[in-house]
Amino acid sequence: MKSELDKYWDLLRKRRAFRNVGDDPNRAQMRSADTIEHYKSEKGQFINLLYLYILFQLAF
Template identity: 45%
Template sequence: MAEQDTIARIDALIAEERDLRSRATGSGLDDDARSRLREIQQQLDQCWDLLRQRRALAEFGDNPDNAEVRPAGEVESYRQ
């Protein structure tokens, strides 16, 4: 996925996340919305990781197209 495609995907996921959160009622989100929100958050983490990989590869003269999406479990376990 090219950098601009990754950024576009991040923007779309953020828009969906905002939409979901805006529909929350006083009791919060329903189970389906909470599940989708978790999926969005995992996908965002993967996209940000991919973007960082691409930029690091480019910075050091490697081909950014060699960056690969890592499994959600791997990305989620990174320290912040």
């Protein structure tokens, strides 16, 4: 069920992005659960690296 919610949340974000740039929000298409999970895992890895970088900068 969580992957279904993630898919709809992603679609909502895409529709808002289309609308914000003056495009038709109906052009937004739902991505697969696998695509969204891959994106989320990459985003999590990036945030972890950013956190480590900030801690390193504060330490020195």
